[in-house]
Amino acid sequence: MSDEKVYSVHLSNFGFGLLVWLLILAQQIRHEFGLKDPHKCLTLLQNGTWSPLAPDGSRKWEPKGCRMVEHAADSLCECLDHQKLVFIGDSTIRQLFWTAAKKVARGRSETSMKRILQSNNKHHNLFFRTDCAQLDFIWDPWLNSSTSYDILKNFNALPPTLSEQSTEMNEQSPMLIVLGAPGFWAARYGGDDYLNIFKRAIAGISPYLSPDLDKNISTAMTTTRNSGGVTSKIFLTPVGIPNYEDLAPNRSKSITPDRVEEMNYHLSRVFTRNSTFIPWVYNEIPMDPKKDIDRDGLHVSDSVAALKLEIIFNALCNSAANARSRSFRGTCCVAAPKNDIFVAACLLLGLVVGFTTGARRALEVSGNSEGINCALAIGNILIILIWCWCADGISFLGKVERHYQQGTFVTTCVIWLVASVLSLSRSPQQKGGPSPSKRDPPGYRGPGYLSRNQSNEIKGLMQGIILLYHYHYASQVLWVYKIIRLFIAGYFYISGYAHTQYLLTTDDFSLQRVIEILFRINLLSVLLSYMMGTTYTSYYFAPVATFWYLVLYAMLFFFKSRNRDMRWLLFKVLLTTRLTNWFILTPGILETAAKIIHFFFFISIDVQEMRFRLGLDRYITFVGIIVAALVHHASVRRSRPVLELGFGKAVFSLEFTRWLTTICVGSIVTFFYVTQTYLQEKRAYNQLHPLISWIPILGFILLRNSHRMFRDWYLTLPNILGTFSLETYVLQYHIWLGGDATAKLVVGYWEGR
Missing domain, CATH: 3.40.50 (Rossmann fold)
Known part of the structure; x- marks a missing residue:
């Protein structure tokens, strides 16, 4: 058995063992505390406290x-x-x-x-x-x-x-x-x-x-x-x-x-x-x-x-x-709901464990790993679904309100940033090679503009702060909300850029590729909507990412032979922008699409939520498409007039680099000064956000790629988180937080001690 196969088996066994241990711990907590107050009526009628004052001066x-x-x-x-x-x-x-x-x-x-x-x-x-x-x-x-x-x-x-x-x-x-x-x-x-x-x-x-x-x-x-x-x-x-x-x-x-x-x-x-x-x-x-x-x-x-x-x-x-309604937020005096899907998942997990245990020896003899790898993947998914229901669906774990405390939130964000900087690493291509002061090995072109390590690093950095943002309930603070909206837009920019680069470079418009992308984006969100009884749009990032990928794919697929002509490509971008605006903002269209999806897949969509989320970032994906096209065409021509692509030597003069840095820094500083000073209402900012979010995003990414030294290094810790940022975003709703990301989960073991 290869090392990868052994690793997969051990990882699945670890996940199953962790689930069993967590269930035993939850049962102990339930035995010690739940029998006295199985529906949490006593805690409602006997204990409580005033919440800290909210920013608006209210308390609960x-x-x-x-x-x-x-x-x-x-x-x-x-x-x-x-x-x-x-x-x-x-x-x-x-x-x-x-x-x-x-x-x-x-x-x-x-x-x-x-x-x-x-x-x-x-x-x-x-x-x-x-x-x-x-x-x-x-x-x-x-x-x-x-x-x-x-x-x-x-x-x-x-x-x-x-x-x-x-x-x-x-x-x-x-x-x-x-x-x-x-x-x-x-x-x-x-x-x-x-x-x-x-x-x-x-x-x-x-x-x-x-x-x-x-x-x-x-x-x-x-x-x-x-x-x-x-x-x-x-x-x-x-x-x-x-x-x-x-x-x-x-x-x-x-x-x-x-x-x-x-x-x-x-x-x-x-x-x-x-x-x-x-x-x-x-x-x-x-x-x-x-x-x-x-x-x-x-x-x-x-x-x-x-x-x-x-x-x-x-x-x-x-x-x-x-x-x-399973989306009901109250947990006091609530009987544990019945969930047939949870029971089915537990039974299926037992079958998967039995299959992998019995098939391991046969795998060692035959070397055929496809069946057991598929079973291990299914087992890991079932473990995640079961734990989500145990953590958030029933009363094993308690749920308490979140409160924003600016000092705590800022401190944890700084700790995350410091830990990220301390994990600084050189790009894999450079490890073991010559020092930066010596000549690069023949054929080495460097990591390039917005390389995989760099894009994962940026997504991981943003995702870490987004997790802390939700945990500390910082969404009620406008200045933090504005920054997080930029992070979300930045993700869609990177996503649009990466998908466009792949399609232009490989010309792979196959149905298999589309299914793989959609499966990866939607698997957890769809399964959790069934398991937890939530709407598909509760995990809004997945449906929004799906929408923009389908728009991007359709735009590049039609008349794909014209994608090499920048004039045609820009025309298609403008036309698609106009069509998507019509699709998003015109009443009745999203409603019809939601009914069709519900008819075929039995999942519910909050149309108003979907329209709001799509409208907030309705232009930034197209900015990523345009930049990806410019970079691709510059790379194909081997002329580097648009951006420094990391082909080994600097292409900009020192004077031009200084001007570029000054423009980027000035744009970012001006953006934050104007938005944080003059836009003091969330509604006013939301109206301008689709039109101006590209300014700091492009400015930051240009700075991040402005010098070879910046591209050769990346932050390892955020890079790791960025590889599964979508999964962590979805799972935070039921594991990192509770009540569909509206409360904090507490074990309750020390409650009353």
């Missing part, structure tokens, strides 16, 4: 270990589906009722809300119906009324499709019940017997909040995870912690820290901390007394009330929303 509440989302009114109405929500308690619970009513009303029932608000009697029941839900508020500050008990008796934890009760009873059973612990009224009006009053109220409702309810909810979540069914829930809010300094004198004498703490302690003894129906996190939210608490010291601000309600809605609706 983030549970520890899972992602909470803000349900829009439409998605919330889809979850509620015309069912009943009941709020029972005092004025603090009534505040949650009004917050819910405003959210689901969607601005269509303001008159009805105002009429109810104008009622003089505050201590009465309220009923409010919208076009998507029925909301009831039961005034019961002691939590002991017959109305409350009747509602609790009729409550069903299972959704209507799983309940064994009659349809009539299901219609009466609320989807959500929010109970307010009667702490404030017991402390205010209960006198010295406040604790006994509180205990009796809790004892009266405890049969409806038994641990069996938590078990039923878990069972229902698991059963309905793929059907979109919503599991009904009861929540008992703890006794709130008021701002004691702002309490009125008649309240501050009875509502004291000791009494509040004692009542909450009783709650924690009756109901364990593992109960998923007490949102203890309500008392853990850090609040500014001046902004987040009302002047009476008891009620919170509208924004905090909305946050408390959003926590409840995340516990209620996330699992069903996740079942409807």
